[in-house]
Amino acid sequence: MNKLNVAAAVLVAALPLLLSAAEPLADAAAGRQVFQLRCAPCHGAGRGGDPGREMLPGTDALRIKYKGALPALLEQRTDLPEAVLRVYLRHGSWSMPAFRKTELSDLDIGNIAAYLAVSSRSGAQ
């Protein structure tokens, strides 16, 4: 397990506390807009577009990674609070490069986390 995964695992363990701390300040509606613009092109529910690719690349990669243990769609994930997202987005993960603050601000990340908390509860796709 590399450092990134260790950090993410620790943060997932602290999930309930983090959720209660982050949610009141975040704006899920704003998070949805940012998610659609910055995340959904790779992690959305659309089809792959390339011949032979039935899912978008990020969604497909998570399908293969988790083999059904976790949803392939981020919008169905319940384990991605702000602190966990921040680790992945600021460091990158596998083929996903890191995002700079000029692309995704800390506020954006918090808002995306708030949106994912809502979308996963509502069964959004």
Next chain:
Amino acid sequence: MTILPPGVSAGQFVKALAEFTAAVGKDWVITDDEDLQAYRDHFSMLKGQPDELVCSAAVCPADVAQVQAIVRIANRYKTPLFAISTGKNFAYGGPAPNVRGSVTVDLKRLNRVLEIDEKRHFALVEPGVSYIDFYRHIQERNLKVWVDTADVGWGGLMGNALDRGIGYTLGPYRDHFSAHCGMEVVLPDGELMRTGMGALPGSHAWQEYRHGFGPDPAGLFAQGGFGIVVKMGFRLMPQPEHWRTGLVTVPKRRDFIPLVDTVNYLTDLFIIGEPLYGSPLRNLRNDAEFVKAAEAFDEAAMDRIAASHNLHSWQVELQFYGSEKTTLANWEWAKELMLRNIPGAQCFEGESLAVPVTAEQIERTTRPYPAPYASQMRRNVMHGVPKLYVWWMPSRTDEYPDSWNESHLGLFSVVARSGAAVLQAQQDFDRIARDLGNKPANLSAISTPVNWYQSVFLLGNGAFGSNTRNDTSPEAKVAQVKLLREVLRRNAALGYGDYRAPPVLQDAVADQYSFNNFALRRFNERLKDAIDPNGIILPGRGGVWPRALRALRGALRK
């Protein structure tokens, strides 16, 4: 803070950072190690090594005046700057600089679409506008214009054009730098300059006549370090009414020559968009007899085996933009030419879609051609719709469930736009690879060129795809750098040059262009020293080094 710009003391750098902070605000001078992670080249072949090309800090201006201030400060402290727009040029280095310790000028906050004219077909944008941003802007306003997009839509119009990126629609648009029309540049002394008609105060045609009067320096800013471009105009393609495709196949290996000639004719009359070449013979890549013939470039045997499997040797997909009637007429004419020029050619009807196509039509991955004729056409880029579809290439896939492609994907060399030149280049690249102990992952004899640029082919060579997944150790990546440099050297000896490269390979590519004892590079560096005497603007970019840092040429992993 662990990295300093070359030749700058810690004390001086602290002072420079203080001045940068005064110019842009404390939130927009990035020095925190975690926040700087995102300024690394995610696919660097030197990642984690002591000489990885990383920046010392990032400064993120919000407007042109702040860019000017940053440049003036950098001059005072002789701090090299490396400018990025969206920072997503991942196939060619991402946001990483040519010089370790440079200060990155992150232009993403300059993110406005300043103007779009759907009657005169142009746009004026700032550096941070991505293709996805731009497309959304068009859609929200229901404008009837397209921008020719890069494969990966999070890239930006300006950055892609300045690295001479390419696309897929009609020729004048898919050469993204040539589609630019007018730019505004912060020069190395901080002064602001406009090119073309922008140099004429009050001009109403900045985005319509790129030349202005007299010498036009616009080309210096593509793959070059002569200034920081802060506005750039682009010609846009008017939205056609209809899109039609068709497939042409030809039976024999040498039929590739008249096939290319015929496609060139249609291309240069602006009848077709990007043609997509392929070979149906890839259906035989597991056939031992065929593989043996192909690896020996035994053309008679390849033709015989292809015929025995009832397969044609080559195919090309054509696409037509216009009205339903004109696209049909042009396809009928194309078929007539093909059948006249190439005995045994076959033509297959493709798709005929009203424009704009629907989201479902963009996503549909089935293709209209009969088996075994496959299509590699992505509809989104043919319609100016930016997506991230191709990101499966470096990602975890069913074919590679336990790896991702950690290094830059490969090299594309410029090859003359003729069938004979391609058949020769296939053999040349194959021999170079094998001589270096690097058996090509795919059969060279059926590799096909891309016609991204209208007037020339690019043909892949060097290391590709699965090669960089097999061994991801630092030693293997460094060995790959050395291998690719040797490939570049041997390519050049045969007259092949590359069009684009990540920073770690840019000196090696620049070395290919050596006519008359590097007269071109010496000219560029005389200009560089005159315009940028402190050598602060993107030193090393495109293989052009300022006097102060010229010792760094080729020094990286020598």
